């Protein structure tokens with residue numbers, strides 16, 4: 001099976017270089033690109049080296065898996081993700097997650113850029129994703145792959161409560177303010193009309209974006225714990241006539257929040273692997 005062959009190749013490369021197999025995988029979405037520079041003793045494996053792994057076709061998009069350590073913790077990072085709006089199938093978008101599962105990944109951490117319907121949010125805010133509403137095709141449609149998980153996976157705790165608590169703790173230690181909210185996923189590539197933003201707000205969404213949820217669904221199917229964070233890059237409420245959405249502004253806003261987001265993820269990775277202190 002292809003997933004298995006991709007995973008075997010990666011394991012072989014790790015054992016050749018003496019890198020441990022990590023339990024944490026980080027998808028370097030918007031705002032997290034710099035985290036890759038913090039990984040020590042990195043082993044960079046281009047997607048093109050990995051049998052059956054999808055290639056990033058988008059211009060200027062890196063396509064690498066990076067293995068190494070953050071602090072004392074072995075991690076892997078996915079530099080360059082696949083978006084549905086680029087024309088990849090849902091199986092292609094989520095292919096790496098199943099390979100991660102076969103490697104033994106226990107925790108998936110993801111970031112993205114999102115527009116805020118919640119009027120209390122400001123551009124530059126970081127939002128812990130507490131739940132999602134999915135307006136993309138479900139990546140699990142089709143024959144169930146029993147070796148990964150059950151036909152009807154539970155989604156009542158798609159985003160780990162344990163990790164949300166640890167994020168709050170890490171944020172307060174670092175003096176970072178966090179929002180907590182529901183992420184709506186839609187296909188893109190268009191941004192929303194004002195009526196669509198209003199609809200998503202009425203439905204209970206706080207922020208909207210074009211990624212993450214396919215990976216999260218497949219990770220939960222495999223039993224992988226998930227943590228997700230959005231960087232708020234634009235207002236998606238009360239759009240006045242003079243407010244327009246623009247991809248370059250979104251990238252700029254995500255970059256401006258990158259240092260905070262990176263610091264938070266680093267701290268979170270340190271604490272997520274430590275045993276929880278028990279109340280005496």
Ligand code: HPA
Nearest residue numbers: 113114115208209210236
């Ligand atoms: N809508 C969809 N995706 C996005 C947005 C948005 O407003 N901002 C950043 N990604």
